[in-house]
Amino acid sequence: MTLSRLSIHDLRNIEACDLELSAGFNFLIGANGSGKTSVLEAVYYLGHGRSFRSQLTGRVIRHQQDSLTVHGRVGQSGTLLPVGLRKHRDGTTEVKIGEEKGQKLFQLAEILPMQLITPEGFELLTGGPKCRRPFIDWGVFHVEPGFYACWSRVKRLTKQRNALLKTARSYRELSYWDAELVPLCLQIDSWRRAYVEKLAIRVNALCQAFLPEYEISLSYSRGWEKESDYAELLKDNYLRDQQLGYTVSGPHKADLRLRVSGTPVEDVLSRGQLKLLVCALRLAQGLQLTEDTGKPSIYLIDDFASELDSGRRALLATQLKVTGAQVFVSAISAEQVTEMRDENSKMFVVENGKITAG
Numbered sequence: 001m002t003l004s005r006l007s008i009h010d011l012r013n014i015e016a017c018d019l020e021l022s023a024g025f026n027f028l029i030g031a032n033g034s035g036k037t038s039v040l041e042a043v044y045y046l047g048h049g050r051s052f053r054s055q056l057t058g059r060v061i062r063h064q065q066d067s068l069t070v071h072g073r074v075g076q077s078g079t080l081l082p083v084g085l086r087k088h089r090d091g092t093t094e095v096k097i098g099e100e101k102g103q104k105l106f107q108l109a110e111i112l113p114m115q116l117i118t119p120e121g122f123e124l125l126t127g128g129p130k131c132r133r134p135f136i137d138w139g140v141f142h143v144e145p146g147f148y149a150c151w152s153r154v155k156r157l158t159k160q161r162n163a164l165l166k167t168a169r170s171y172r173e174l175s176y177w178d179a180e181l182v183p184l185c186l187q188i189d190s191w192r193r194a195y196v197e198k199l200a201i202r203v204n205a206l207c208q209a210f211l212p213e214y215e216i217s218l219s220y221s222r223g224w225e226k227e228s229d230y231a232e233l234l235k236d237n238y239l240r241d242q243q244l245g246y247t248v249s250g251p252h253k254a255d256l257r258l259r260v261s262g263t264p265v266e267d268v269l270s271r272g273q274l275k276l277l278v279c280a281l282r283l284a285q286g287l288q289l290t291e292d293t294g295k296p297s298i299y300l301i302d303d304f305a306s307e308l309d310s311g312r313r314a315l316l317a318t319q320l321k322v323t324g325a326q327v328f329v330s331a332i333s334a335e336q337v338t339e340m341r342d343e344n345s346k347m348f349v350v351e352n353g354k355i356t357a358g
């Protein structure tokens with residue numbers, strides 16, 4: 001999928017803009033604070049219904065305005081599908097897909113898969129498992145149609161189980177819930193495992209281009225002890241879970257482990273190398289998505305030049321071109337993106353929230 005048009009209203013310092021986009025590279029060039037990241041934030045809203053910078057919508061809506069609006073036209077099998085989203089200060093959201101209002105955010109996410117690479121993106125490697133689970137689940141969500149409903153159910157059941165742990169007098173009171181929970185957890189585990197196995201092959205291939213001097217391994221940890229039966233484990237751990245007040249083991253604790261010769265990557269790689277590894281992971285996901293579903297991912301790259309020397313920038317540009325995907329790149333100067341420019345790319349100049357085709 002590609003966005004052929006993007007219009008933004010009242011998002012940060014952007015009052016209004018309407019952009020005709022390239023299906024290839026779109027460069028956003030401007031000084032600090034001009035509004036480049038805000039354009040990426042707008043695209044991200046269309047794919048996620050939220051910002052990647054702020055949890056509070058009120059901070060993203062332009063000062064003194066009641067709502068922000070982002071509209072796009074998505075190229076889909078020869079037709080253009082209008083999609084739109086409006087966020088109000090009170091937290092309510094309106095989603096429109098085609099002519100239909102009242103759509104759900106996950107439906108927008110299905111239409112517009114996207115990958116974000118920011119200077120803060122190291123969190124994927126240096127943060128806790130809760131930074132990596134969404135990464136795994138992004139891939140599974142786009143490949144397994146039943147994932148969203150199944151995972152939502154697991155989260156709800158786990159919450160109910162945790163509430164019940166506080167009042168239960170014996171495990172028998174929980175066993176009814178566990179009988180429903182366990183098969184769903186096993187399903188989630190099997191989807192995640194299959195996805196990570198496929199992804200690891202792609203990540204390895206990209207790492208050979210980006211970080212040839214290291215042997216990087218990627219492995220999946222499901223959230224409970226290897227070899228153990230999850231139903232038995234829940235039963236055996238009942239007293240411990242009750243003392244702690246929550247279910248300790250389960251798919252809500254799954255993780256992705258990245259190591260260089262057995263050592264966590266964050267203890268070995270430099271910042272630039274970590275950024276390259278994040279790029280390899282995100283690119284691998286996009287490529288895997290295209291193989292599994294035929295859909296390309298959109299890439300959003302904020303502050304492209306940060307941490308990368310010109311050789312590495314050229315390498316990343318080459319790999320991005322190979323994907324054939326639509327890419328949005330922000331940079332302070334046009335020179336920083338020279339390696340990426342071609343006859344299909346478009347340059348936008350951003351100045352105090354005003355965006356003009358350059």
Ligand SMILES: Nc1ncnc2c1ncn2[C@@H]1O[C@H](COP(=O)(O)OP(=O)(O)OP(=O)(O)O)[C@@H](O)[C@H]1O
Pocket residue numbers: 011012013014030031032033034035036037038039058059060061062063303330350
């Ligand atoms: N709610 C808001 N309403 C109006 N303006 C805002 C709001 N929130 C932030 N701003 C302003 O909007 C601009 C947002 O800039 P943005 O972060 O998109 O810049 P940038 O071009 O990516 O900068 P940098 O290169 O420093 O990353 C800033 O000048 C900021 O002060």
